[in-house]
Amino acid sequence: MHDSNATDIIALVSTHRDRKKPTNLRVFIRDEVSLFVGLGTAAIFLGAGSRLIGIITHPVALIVIFLWLFAVILWSAVSVARHADCLAIKWGEPYGTLVLTLSAISIEVVVISTAMLHGENNPTLGRDAIFAVVMIALNGFVGLVLLLGGLRHREQHYNLQGVNSYLNVIMTLTVLGLILPNFTTTTGGPTFSTEQQLFLIVVCLFLYAIFLLIQTMRHRGYFLESEQVGVVPSSVHHALHVQSPAFHAPMLLLYLAIVIFLAERFAIPLDNSIEQFGMPQEFGGAVIAALVLTPEGIGAIQATWRNQLQRSINILLGSVLATIGLTIPAVEIISLVTKRPITLGVQGGNLPLLLLTLAVSVVTFTSRKTNILQGCVHLLLFATFVLLIFAP
Secondary structure: OHHHHHHHHHHHHHHHHHHHHHHHHHHHHHHOHHHHHHHHHHHHHHHHOOOOOOOOOOHHHHHHHHHHHHHHHHHHHHHHHHHHHHHHHHHOOOHHHHHHHHHHHHHHHHHHHHHHHHOOOOOOHHHHHHHHHHHHHHHHHHHHHHHHHHHHHOOEEOOHHHHHHHHHHHHHHHHHHHHHHHOOOOOOOOOOOHHHHHHHHHHHHHHHHHHHHHHHHHOHHHHOOOOOOOOOOHHHHOOOOOOOHHHHHHHHHHHHHHHHHHHHHHHHHHHHHHHHHOOOHHHHHHHHHHHHHHHHHHHHHHHHHOOOHHHHHHHHHHHHHHHHHHHHHHHHHHHHHHOOOOOOOOOOOHHHHHHHHHHHHHHHOOOOEEOHHHHHHHHHHHHHHHHHHHOO
C-alpha cells in the first residue's frame, strides 16, 4: 500500500512537470513574440544585403521599408525596456534605470554614427539628434509625465537633491556642447577646433563618470523615491513576468543586438527618405530621437501613473544626461577619425528655445512636488520645437 501511494505521488509530480513545461514555453512565446519578429527581420536584411535598404528610385518601396524597420526596431526597443524594468525590480534603483538608459543610448550612438558615415552632406545630423533628444525628453515626455501625474495624483513628490544633480550636469554639458560652439572664434561657424573637440570629449566623459559614481555609490539615496511618497508595493509590477537576472540580462542583450543590427540598416533608408521627399534635415534627428526615447518614455509614463515620479525623472533626465555625456563624444570622435566636418552649435530659433527649456526645467524642479501647470508649460515648448522643424 505504501509503495502504491509513493508511485501515485511520483506519477502526479511527473504529470505536473510535464504540464508545466509547455505552459512555460507558451508564456515565453507569448512574451517574446518581438524576439522572433526581430530575428526574422534581421535574417531577411542580412540575406538580402543592400538590395532592400538601397531602394531610392521607388518611393512606395522606400516608405514600406522605412516603416517596417522603424516598427520592428521600436518593438524590440520596448522589449529592451521591459527586461530592464524587470532587472530594476530585481536589482533596485537606480541600477535598473541605469541599465535602461545605457541600453537606449547605445542604440542612439549606433544610429547616429551609421547615418553620419552614410550621409556625405549632413554635418548637422548628430547635433540635430542630440538637440531633439533634449527637446523630446525635457519637454515632450516630462510635460506628459507631469500632466498625467497631476491629473491622477494632483501633486507628486520627488527627491530634490537627485533632480538638482541631474540638472547641474545637464546644463553644464548642454552649454559647452550645443551653445558654446556658436561663440568660439578659433574656427568659423558653429564648430570647434581639434583642440576644443578633444577638450569637450574629455569633459563630457569625465563629468558623466563622476555622475555615475555619485548615482550608484556615494549618494545613491539622492535618486531613490522621496520619503513623502513611501515605499511602493511590489504589486504594481504584476503585469511583468519577472524571472531571475540570469534570464533577463541575456534577453536584454539579445534584443539590444537585434536593435543595433537593424538600426544600422535603418540609417540608410532614413537618409534616403529625407533626400527623396525633400524633408528638413532636422526631421532625421527627430526621428532618431523618437525611436530611441519612446521605450524610455513609456517606462516613465507607467512609473508616474503608479506615483513613482522619481523613477520617471531618473529615466528621462538620465536619458538627456547620457545623450549629452556619451553621444557628443562619440560624434566628435567620428569627426576626428574620419576628418568629416561636424556642426554642433544650435542656431536660429532653436537656440533661445534650448535656453528657455533649461530655464523652465530649473523652475519646474525647484520644489519637491509638481502639478499639471508645469506639465502644460513643457508641452507648449515641445509644440514649439515641432513647429520649428517644419517652419524655422
